[in-house]
Structures are given as C-alpha cells and as structure tokens.
Amino acid sequence: MVNDVYALTHKGSFKRDFGLRDQIQRAAVSCMSNVAEGFDSDTTQQFVQMLSYTRRSASEVQSELYVALDRDYIGKEEFSRCYGQAQAVRKLANGFIRYLRTREPVNPSTRTPANRPAKKVLR
Helix, strand or coil, X not given: CHHHHHHHHXXXXXXXXXXXXXXXXXXXXXXXXXXXXXHCCCCHHHHHHHHHHHXXXXXXXXXXXXXXXXCCCCCHHHXXXXXXXXXXXXHHHHHHHHHHHHCCCEECCCCEECCCCCCCCCC
8 A cells, every 4th residue: 555655646746745645655654654563562452552543544545545536636546446455454454453352361471371371491
C-alpha cells in the first residue's frame, strides 16, 4: 500500500497538492510504523492499541483517496486498487487484534504462557 500511495502521489496534479500528498503518505507509512511499534511493545494491550492505530491510519488513507478521486488526481482504477489495499490492511489488523485478545496471556519476563511454567534450560 505504501509503495502504491507514493507512486500515486508523484504523478500529475497530485504531486503539487502538497497538503494532501504529504497527509496520505504519512497515513500510509503510519500503518507500517504502528505495526512495528506494536510488535516491540511490552504488553498485549499496547500491541492491540498500536494495531487499532494502524486500522485508523488505513481508514485515513481511504478517506484521502476519495479526495484525490474527487479532485481528479487519480482514476477509478487506481482508486479501487489502493482502496482495496487499505481495506486489506484494516482486515489484517482486525484479525491480528482478534488473535491477540483470545490467545493465552504471556509472562513478559519469560515469554511463555502465564499459566505454564517456563522450561528449564539444561547446562
């Protein structure tokens, strides 16, 4: 999605609409960045929060694509392709959130399920 957004925003009139161009680029990059930041978070709750930001950023990309379409910066085919990619990002984030909310809690110090003892390492 990020590559497509950058490709779209470097063509025609879109590249001269600095506000919209920069905003949609930031929203697209934010999707990736939020997943990475969430992956490195300390708790499942923090990870879920970052994935919800990812979902929101993907919605922002979709909204800005409508503006680009209405301003004739992009065609219907480009709109549909990129909109679909943003929708896929939203669905993936939703699925990941669902998974994280239903899996066994993990003990952060050992990274093992909280209701199971950590395996002992033989030396």
